[in-house]
Amino acid sequence: MELPPIQREILAALINMVRQKNEAVRGEEIARIINRNPGTVRNQMQTLKVLQLVEGIPGPKGGYIPTGKAYEVIGIEKIDEEAMVRIHRDGSEIEGATVSEISFTTIRHPYLCYASIKVIGNIRSINTGDKITIGPTPVNKLMIRGEVYGRNDVDNVILCSIVEMISLPKRLVKEYVPKKMVSLTLDSTIQEAARVLIKHNIHGAPVMENDEILGIVSFTDIGRAISRGEPNALVEDIMSKDVITIDGERPLNEAIKAMNEHKIGRLIVTEKGKMMGIITRTDVLSGLAVY
Secondary structure, eight states, X not given: OOOOHHHHHHHHHHHHHHHHHSSOBOHHHHHXXXXXXXXXXXXXXXXXXXXXXXXXXXXXXXXXXXXXXXXXXXXXXXXXXXXXXXXXXXXXXXXXXXXXXXXXXXXXXXXXXXXXXXXXXXXXXXXTTOXXXXXXXXXTOOEEEEEEEEEETTTTEEEEEEEEEEOOOSOXXXXXXOSSOOOBOTTOBHHHHHHXXXXXXXXXXXXXXXXXXXXXXXXXXXXXXXXXXXXXXXXXXXXXXXXXXXXXXXXXHHHHHHHHHHTOSEEEEEETTEEEEEEEHHHHXXXXXXX
16 A cells, blocks of 8 residues: 555654554644644544544543554554664664664675664654664674664654674574583693693683582683792682683573673583583684684
């Protein structure tokens, strides 16, 4: 069904406002949002009611609500339990707005990357030149950063020049854990520990005893011991006992988030409560390298 621009604009505003308020919306509220005369909105609403795109709700708290058919006409899929795909403009979140569709319009262009971003919510505060961030999306954690070069209020679309795009694969932490696990013992000297790390080209390893994780030692810990004048220290003396773990069944983005929050370069990965290996930032980067 093809609608005139004014009717599409009213429908889009109605859907956005009902979604935010979860109640019927008066014509005067819509007119204020889209900067139109209230009489114009009321007249158009009569036509939209005849087309079965809106329903009128009587009473003190009455107004208009969109029908399921309205979502189809506007091109928005109605989802009962939707995930929010947030929009930030110049670092501040656009309250109540979520992305419903992203279309890349210059896929084959050698230098430019433009996108058309359809939004549910009020985007009238977004202007040309604004820096925006989209995401993350729920499945592949897609994040898009770019600059706005246009806005289509009729279809509630932001036109964006993309400068950065990041996505994480839909895979579990355990799929990034190296099969060969290297560990250290409590009574190892720091020289022995350093030789093990160098031999296996790794920056840290867990300290184990009877299949139990007691701590973790990295080159940083070894360097600190040497700087303190303790070249003969044992692993037991320098290991970090505050071990951060993650279940191997968790998604990869949670491992990255944990490393960033704790400012560490590796996590102990467990399976059914027992250690299965270590995942490091290097493992993540190697797994993401597709070029």
